[in-house]
Amino acid sequence: MATLMPNPLICPFSPTELVHASASFQPRPRTLFDPNPPPTRARRSEGSSTDTAPKPxxxxxxxxxxxxxxxKLCEPPCETIRKLPTxxxxxxxxxxxxxxxxxTKLSDICRDDNVRPDHMEFCGRRSMYEPDRNPIVTLLVVAKRNNPSQGSWTIVSRKLFHYLRGSGITDVSVEIMDEKFEEDPRIHACVQSDAIFPIWKQVALQIFHNIDRRGIFTIGCFRIGDDNDRLKCPPTILLGVDRAVKRDWKPVRDTIVAILDNRGLLNVAVTIQKDNRVTRRGGIIDDQGVAVEDCRKDPNLGTSLSPWDRKDEHGTLGGWVDVRNPKNGVWSTFAITCAHCCFPRESAVSEGDRQVVQNWKQQGVRIHDEHKTRLLPVDSPSYRDIKTKLDLLASEIEMSKSRKEYQEVETLNSKEDFVMPFLESTWRDISAAINRRQKERHTIKKFLHDNENGSRLGTVFAASGLREVTSTDNPNSLSIRDWALVRVDGGRATGTNTFKSPPKSPVADLSQLKKFSSRLPALDDKLFKIGRATGYTDGKYGNLVICHIATKMVNGKKEDVPTWEHVLLSDGSGxxxxxxxxxxxxxxxxxxxIGVVLGMIFGGNGKSNIGYFTAARDLIADIKRITGVQEIRLHGSVD
Incomplete structure (x- = not known):
């Protein structure tokens, strides 16, 4: 059977991991009299330290x-649905x-084979990549597996399965897991003293040019492990790949290991992991819709934004910027966001308009474009947010009115009969909740009614498209441009760049974005953002840029090109x-x-613990290039 790798220097397993090679370490000799064996790397495939992918x-x-x-076991990472239908x-x-x-009987079967359950339950299990699939009804056994010589869990799981079948339970799977199976390791930024730090781009480019890039999204370098102290976590080359591309990833891993070994970077590990978007409890999939206070003419920064009347698309109104007309000197204010949050789906427009949208993505949207008024109106709050909230409020009102206590008092009141005090108290509480939700629905509907075009904010004034552009700090490096300026319609108003920091925030007194800065974040800088999905979050600068693999048309042919993107890292893990x-x-x-704007988020990794952003100086330079203006500032900026 597969055995756990006992060396503490080896990075813990991640639910999205496909293959891994540890940093080089010195194995123990077989006996006291044997010479020390040469340094080696431990290798792992799909959670198996035999480096052989498990097969059913x-x-x-x-x-x-x-x-x-x-x-039947679902593909990791998995979610557990504990509420089973009655x-x-x-x-x-x-x-x-x-x-x-x-x-009790199932627990005895486990203990007879030296498996001591910490927890056992019948539940639903489902891959986070497939949120719409029916969960697999499963007997889930959680136990520790610290001893590499422990007996096979497959034997125990079969015994449990056959006992269930003998008890007439024939449609249940059995899963035994260590709780570490569902824990993600911590991701820290590398430090300047790391041997790979000063040569990272050279190493990344060597990897880029020497591997089969099919299905690979990104190539990054971080310190990854299970310790809060990053110095106890090895530097690791991290590849994010597409789970839909089925291939043997070990040759890619081993090519990277050879590159590292040839450069003497023996202390650098390699991990290749699935990087598709996963669904998480508490994320957008469980969203509550628009906050009522965001239904206003002058939207707050962080409010949702989407192509006009599109039910699925979703983005964030990042803030407000002033642009000075070079001809008359007049300043105009625009909302700023990502271009991909404003473009319509190509499948939703005519063939002729599809070509227009494709051209915009490749070349950007110019200020005098004749098609943008028709194709690029923008909602804020988004249609999806508003509809979700209205439907949720209606459902909550209906549920409150259907409560037995409420209906009983309503009937008694209609007959003018006596109502017991305790019943009346409950009825008043329910009625207050109903009235509060009805007022919220009225506020949202009034907002939509008062605006001629509902939640429409305005129209895209100019946009970058989705382009790879020379970076301002290195003419030999490309980075992604993905921004849009939205001109506000007459029925709406420009907002402010003010906000309220959470009380527990490291900068609880900060309440306004001050200005753009052309400087890059310093190493380990604390950074913040206010987004529609996750709200106000903080993280740290990733120190090393990540290599994103983009596809460009070169002489009529598709060609992979590396772009270099700044990274925002989550402070937490597990x-x-x-x-x-x-x-x-x-x-x-x-x-x-202190509220100085250093960039704009345009995407992130599948597990939501890494964000990618464009530096402010690259952002501003490209806005000037597309629009022809020379002066841009943050609205209400403080110099």
Whole structure:
């Protein structure tokens, strides 16, 4: 069976990991009399430290270092759905009167094979990549697996499965896992003393040119491990890849290891992980819609934004900028966000308009473009946010009115009968909740009614498109440009760059964005952003830029090119880490502890613990290039 890798220098497993090679370490000799063996790297594939990807047996059961079971296990990372429908077959055995006796017997089976459950339950299990699929009803057993010589968990899981079948429970899978199976390691920025730090771009380019890049999104370098002290976590080359591309990733990993070894970078590990977007509890998928206070003519920074009347798209109004007309000297104010948050889906427009949108993505939107009024109106708050909130309020009102206590008092009141004081008190509380929600619905509907075009904010004035452009700090490096300026319609008003910091924020007194700065963040700078999806979040500058693999048309052919993007890292990790960037946060301005804007978020990684942003000086330079203006400032800027 697979065994755990005992060396503490080896990076812990991540639920999205495909393959891993540790930093080089000195293994112990077999006996006291044997010479020291040469340094080596431990390798792992899909959670198995034999470096052989686990394959299911004929009956569907499978085992890796930290998980075993079958016949159906979902692809990690997984979510657990603990609330089972009461109409589920065998529900009484899972949660009802018969559950205690069943769970006692199942626990005894585990202990007989030296598996000591910390927790055991019947639940639903589902891959976070497939939120719309029906969960797999599963007996989930959580146990520690610290001893490499521990017996096979597959044997135990089969015994549990066959006992359930013998008890008439035939449609349940069994999963035994260590809780570490669902924990993500910590990601820290590298430090200047790391040998790879001064030569990172050279190493990244060598990797870029020497690997098969099919399915690869990004190449980064961080210190990754399970310790809060980053100096106890090895520098690690981290590749983010597309889970839909099915290939053997070990040759890519081993090519990178050879590059590192040839450069003497023996202390640098390699991890290749799936980097597709996952759904998380508390994220956009569980969203509550627009905040009522955001239904105003002059939207706050951080308010949702989307193409006009589109039900699915979602982005963030990052803030407000002033642009000076070079001809008459007049300053005009625009909302700033990402271009990709404003463009319509190509599948939703005509063939002719599709060509227009494609040209915009490649060349940008100019200020005199004749198509933008028709194709680039923008909502804020977004249609999705408003509809979600109205539907949620209507549902909550209906649920409150359907409560037995409320209906009983309503009936008594209609007959002018006596109402018991305790019933009347409950009725008053429910009525107050109903009135509050009805007022919120009225406020939202009045906002939509008072504006001729509902939640429409305005029209894109100019935009970068989705381009790779020479960086201002290095003419030999490309970086992504993804911005848009939105001119406000007559029925709406420009907002301010003020906000309220959370009381527990490191900068709780900060209440306004001050100005743009052309400087890059310093090493380990604390950075902040206010986005639609995750709200007010803080993180740290990633120190080393990440290599993003983009595709450009060169002489009529598609060609991979490296772009170099700045990184915002989450401060947390594990099962409860705070996401720094989620879908819907694109367009958020990145600022420091005194409110100076240093960039704008345009995306992030699949696990939401890494955000990518364009530096403010690159952003401003490109706005000037596309619009022809020479002076840009943050609205209400403080010099």
């Amino acid at each position: 047996d004929a009956d569907g059961f499978i085992e890796s270092d930290l998980r075993a079971g079958g016949p 109409g589920l077959k065998n529900y009484d055995l899972f949660r009802g009167p018969g559950s205690f006796q069943l769970m 099962k409860g880490f705070n996401p720094v960037v989620d879908p819907g946060d694109s367009g958020s301005l990145v600022f420091d502890e």
